[in-house]
Amino acid sequence: GAVVSQHPSWVICKSGTSVKIECRSLDFQATTMFWYRQFPKQSLMLMATSNEGSKATYEQGVEKDKFLINHASLTLSTLTVTSAHPEDSSFYICSARDPGTNSGGTGELFFGEGSRLTVL
Amino acid sequence: AQSVTQLGSHVSVSEGALVLLRCNYSSSVPPYLFWYVQYPNQGLQLLLKYTSAATLVKGINGFEAEFKKSETSFHLTKPSAHMSDAAEYFCAVSGGNQFYFGTGTSLTVIP
Numbered sequence: 218g219a220v221v222s223q224h225p226s227w228v229i230c231k232s233g234t235s236v237k238i239e240c241r242s243l244d245f246q247a248t249t250m251f252w253y254r255q256f257p258k259q260s261l262m263l264m265a266t267s268n269e270g271s272k273a274t275y276e277q278g279v280e281k282d283k284f285l286i287n288h289a290s291l292t293l294s295t296l297t298v299t300s301a302h303p304e305d306s307s308f309y310i311c312s313a314r315d316p317g318t319n320s321g322g323t324g325e326l327f328f329g330e331g332s333r334l335t336v337l
Numbered sequence: 338a339q340s341v342t343q344l345g346s347h348v349s350v351s352e353g354a355l356v357l358l359r360c361n362y363s364s365s366v367p368p369y370l371f372w373y374v375q376y377p378n379q380g381l382q383l384l385l386k387y388t389s390a391a392t393l394v395k396g397i398n399g400f401e402a403e404f405k406k407s408e409t410s411f412h413l414t415k416p417s418a419h420m421s422d423a424a425e426y427f428c429a430v431s432g433g434n435q436f437y438f439g440t441g442t443s444l445t446v447i448p
Contacts, residue, residue, distance in 0.1 A: 223380070251436075260427065260440045261381075268416050312436075325371060326429075326436055328380035 220244055221313050223329030230301055231337055237297045238332045240311030246291035247313035251326070252284075255308040267294040301336040308333050338397065339364045339432035341411075343439035356400075356415040358442045359426030363409065369431040370411045372402055374424050375441075381411045387411060399421070418446045 220243040230236050240250055248269045255259040265286050266274040273286035285297040294308075294313075298305050312326040344359040362368050369388050373381040385396025391402040403414045403419045411428060428439040 221380075226378075258441075258443070260438050263435070266435075286369045308378070309435045312381075325386055326381075328382070329375075331378065333378060 218314055221247075221311065221327045221329045223311055223332050226330055227333045227335075229335045229337065235299045236301055236334060237295055238309055238311075238330050238334075240296070240313070241326075242292045242313050242315075245313075245315045247294075247315075248291060249257045250288060250311055250313045252286060252294070252296050253302055253310045253312065255310060255331075257308075264296075269294075269326040273315055280298060296317060298334065301334070301337045305333055306336045339366075339368065339369075339430040341428045341437060341439040343426075343428050343429050343434050343442050345442055346440065347443045347445065349445040350418045352420055353417050356413070356418045356422065356444065358413040358426050358428075358444065360413065361409050361428050362411060364432070365429055366432075366442075369433065369440075370402075370404065370413075370430040371412050371436070372396065372400070373427045373429060373438075375427065376424050384413070384426075387410060418444075420446050421448060422446055424434045439447060 222241045224239045250267040252264045254264050255261050264274050264279045267286045267288040269288045275281045288294040308331050310331045311329040340363045342361045353444045371386045372384040374384050375381045384400050385394045387394050387404045398416045426442045429436045
């Protein structure tokens with residue numbers, strides 16, 4: 218099946234620094250990728266939809282200047298947490314749909330392995 | 338609009354016992370429904386999906402789910418729990434290009 222890879226898996230940074238997380242679709246081209254945030258013992262919260270070649274679409278309440286998303290190619294989307302603070306510590310997960318299987322919305326989402334961000 | 342509700346945030350079963358994780362959906366159009374499993378510090382892995390074909394869907398690791406339109410349900414079952422089934426399980430409904438996830442059910446398997 219399709220594979221989505223995320224890097225890094227773990228990152229620890231100091232407060233005030235910026236952190237970039239990469240999401241790659243390894244064997245298909247993804248015009249759209251999704252970024253989620255997951256708090257401990259909770260469900261996934263959709264942060265934004267990353268669109269190749271255009272601006273990301275952010276969910277209500279998500280600061281677009283805080284969470285910069287770039288979808289530079291059909292296989293790569295990046296999430297940059299700018300000026301990170303301890304409250305940004307979380308598990309961030311990306312996903313993408315394989316357009317070859319997405320017929321009328323039936324295609325499944327393929328998820329990256331997730332990135333655990335800890336801000337000291 | 339689409340949404341799913343997972344009843345029971347925590348479920349504990351004995352090893353070898355039946356696993357039943359509940360999911361009810363709300364959808365204004367014929368739904369596409371999914372069950373995902375998440376192990377600690379990992380992404381989500383698809384267990385199975387319903388896409389308007391057979392109402393009884395078989396997935397990986399011995400799991401299956403039955404789509405019941407009259408009950409708007411898509412409960413996940415496994416006849417005999419294994420220790421390796423301990424994980425977080427998410428039900429999801431697909432609407433257009435977006436997925437809507439339930440709040441998740443944490444499954445504990447007692448030896």
